[in-house]
Amino acid sequence: MNRPIPRRAALRGLGALVGLPWLEAMAAPAVRGVARAARPNVDVPVRLLVLFVPNGVNPTTWTPAGEGRDWTPSRALEPLAPHRDDVTILTNLWNRGSRGGDGHYVKVAGFLTGTTIAQTTGRHLDAGGVSMDQVAARAIGDRTPLPSLELSTEPVTGGIDRNVNYTRLYGSYVSWRTRTTPAPREIDPRRAFDRLFRTDGGLGARERSVLDLVREEARSLAGRLGADDRRKLDEYLDSVRGVERRIEHLDAHRARPPAADVRRDVDAFDERLATTGDAFPDRVRAMLDLIVLAFRADRTRIATFMFGNAVTNRSYAFVDGVSGGHHEISHHQNAPEALEQYTRIARWQVEQFAHVIARMKAVDEGECSLLDHSMALFGSALRDGNRHDPKNLPVVVAGRAAGRLRPGRHVVHPENSKLCALHLGLLRRLGVEAESFGDADEELAGLG
Numbered sequence: 001m002n003r004p005i006p007r008r009a010a011l012r013g014l015g016a017l018v019g020l021p022w023l024e025a026m027a028a029p030a031v032r033g034v035a036r037a038a039r040p041n042v043d044v045p046v047r048l049l050v051l052f053v054p055n056g057v058n059p060t061t062w063t064p065a066g067e068g069r070d071w072t073p074s075r076a077l078e079p080l081a082p083h084r085d086d087v088t089i090l091t092n093l094w095n096r097g098s099r100g101g102d103g104h105y106v107k108v109a110g111f112l113t114g115t116t117i118a119q120t121t122g123r124h125l126d127a128g129g130v131s132m133d134q135v136a137a138r139a140i141g142d143r144t145p146l147p148s149l150e151l152s153t154e155p156v157t158g159g160i161d162r163n164v165n166y167t168r169l170y171g172s173y174v175s176w177r178t179r180t181t182p183a184p185r186e187i188d189p190r191r192a193f194d195r196l197f198r199t200d201g202g203l204g205a206r207e208r209s210v211l212d213l214v215r216e217e218a219r220s221l222a223g224r225l226g227a228d229d230r231r232k233l234d235e236y237l238d239s240v241r242g243v244e245r246r247i248e249h250l251d252a253h254r255a256r257p258p259a260a261d262v263r264r265d266v267d268a269f270d271e272r273l274a275t276t277g278d279a280f281p282d283r284v285r286a287m288l289d290l291i292v293l294a295f296r297a298d299r300t301r302i303a304t305f306m307f308g309n310a311v312t313n314r315s316y317a318f319v320d321g322v323s324g325g326h327h328e329i330s331h332h333q334n335a336p337e338a339l340e341q342y343t344r345i346a347r348w349q350v351e352q353f354a355h356v357i358a359r360m361k362a363v364d365e366g367e368c369s370l371l372d373h374s375m376a377l378f379g380s381a382l383r384d385g386n387r388h389d390p391k392n393l394p395v396v397v398a399g400r401a402a403g404r405l406r407p408g409r410h411v412v413h414p415e416n417s418k419l420c421a422l423h424l425g426l427l428r429r430l431g432v433e434a435e436s437f438g439d440a441d442e443e444l445a446g447l448g
Contacts, residue, residue: 007298008145011221013213015200019145019297021236022365023229045143046401046430047295047374049356050133050304052111052174053349054104054312055330056382057394058342064089064410071410076346079354083398086357086371088447089410090395095419096439097128098381098390103164104310105171107381107390112174112304114420114438121160122167124180131176132423132437134183136302139432144300150175150185151192151287152306153280154314161311171310174381185306189247189286196290196299197240211241232364236296243289250279250286281318284352292359295370301430307349310381316341319348330385342385346394353378357398374399375426391416401429406448417444 005025011018061075071089073081080087098107100116109117115128130138133148141147157168173182186192197210211218218237222230284307291303308314313325322329322341329345332338356376363370379395382388392415399405420438425447427434435441 010297011214011217012199013210013215013217015198016210016213017199018197018210018214018218018237018240019299021232021296021363022298023225023232024366025225025229027366045298045301045373046404047301047370048133048136048303048426048430049291049295049374049376050112050174051353051356051376051378052108052304052306053346053378053380053394054108054171054306054308054310055326056380056385056389057346058332058339059384059389059392060339061343062346062383062394063091067410067412069409076343077350077396079347079351080357080396083354083357083361085408086361086400087396087398088405088407090397090413090422090444091392091411092413092415092417093393093395093419093422093444094391094416095381095393096416101164101166103161103166103388104382105161105164105166105168107388108174108310109170109176111379111381111419112423113176113179114418114423114440115179117166117170119165120167121165122158122169125167125169125182127170127173127176127179127182129176129179129438131174131183132427133175133302133304134177135434135437136427136430136432140301140430144298146195146294146300148175148183148302148304149192149291149294149300150183150304151291152185152187152309153283153287154306154309154312155187157309157311168309168311174306175304183304185304189283189290190251192287192290193244193247196294196297209241209244211237211244239289239296240293243286243293246282246286246289250282253279280314285355288352288356289359292356292363292370295360295374296363307352316345316348319344327385332386334386350378353396353398360399368402371398372400373402375401375405375429377422377426393419395419395422397422397426401426401448404429404448406446409446411446413444413446421445422447 009020064074065072097110097116106117109127112131113127113129118126137148156172175183177183294300311327313327316322322344329341360371361369376398383392418440420440421444424437424440425443
């Protein structure tokens with residue numbers, strides 16, 4: 001091909017739009033086959049993923065031994081061992097704004113805003129600021145079809161937590177478009193898939209795969225590509241179909257609501273999604289794989305995923321050796337059995353993070369991987385759920401941000417270092433020109 005394929009090119013069909021992954025044919029003819037590091041003026045988009053974990057972790061099994069590059073994964077972090085050169089473990093960070101309230105809500109709602117939320121029973125919300133992902137979406141979101149993608153696993157929780165007199169709505173969001181408006185998030189993998197790959201929002205005939213709808217365009221494009229690009233395209237389309245099949249399997253094992261009263265039925269369906277414990281691991285994997293596909297197709301460069309809402313008491317009985325609810329277990333009272341289960345839950349969550357890392361590392365974007373062009377922040381707004389401790393948060397960052405991050409280390413910062421300084425550093429590596437964020441006017445030291 002003499003002319004490069006536009007990065008925003010897509011395969012189109014009736015009711016379907018499948019964005020393309022990075023292909024060599026997207027580079028200018030003069031630089032095809034040239035190592036990316038030697039290419040002049042090549043735009044390498046950097047992606048940001050935030051994976052939020054509720055209810056904290058067992059602090060005794062989280063922090064790794066050693067510092068710098070000489071570190072050994074803790075028991076909770078063992079799933080990251082194959083990726084130790086791709087992650088940075090950050091110790092001693094906290095959100096200073098979270099000191100202004102008790103319980104979970106002030107910490108969760110402020111996790112990405114770095115602010116102190118207003119205590120309210122729900123009539124008026126005020127998170128105190130815009131979350132860092134939405135600051136990024138304002139700055140670079142116009143470069144992709146979706147400015148950002150927000151996914152979760154549980155429906156929005158209403159009512160008031162009388163123990164602390166905060167509305168539970170605060171615990172349902174980490175992403176805030178304005179200080180008073182949270183970013184809506186999707187909890188149904190089917191609806192998330194349709195948003196990414198169907199132009200009719202999934203209202204058409206779902207019995208046809210999106211790949212069937214774009215098959216002719218895919219065949220035509222493949223005929224104009226080189227062998228390596230054809231392989232990349234085939235692998236990518238297989239990945240799309242693989243996620244689609246997994247979602248079809250999930251759909252087949254639950255009855256979708258009738259269409260008589262759409263809003264009421266959607267709410268009821270969301271409740272069934274939240275309480276169907278057996279499907280939870282599959283739904284988490286489907287959502288995480290959708291994020292990787294969205295990054296590959298450049299549908300968005302910013303995504304957040306919540307493993308659960310604040311104070312979630314979801315059962316993790318699918319994890320060997322765990323029984324009871326997550327929030328209940330997090331209030332372990334230092335009981336050995338509860339602490340052991342607390343560790344196993346965190347370890348399972350880290351395994352999902354490791355899965356994302358592996359999937360992103362496997363995606364070739366020309367001399368570098370998708371992970372090399374990304375930043376994935378994994379963390380919680382609490383350390384120990386038993387104490388509601390907001391200091392020394394469990395935080396890990398994966399990826400290299402196109403060479404702007406230096407992973408492979410356990411970085412022990414001075415006590416009470418600013419979480420917002422991390423957010424500021426990540427924003428700048430996305431190309432966001434920010435002089436400050438939250439209570440930080442300098443980025444976190446030692447990022448890269």
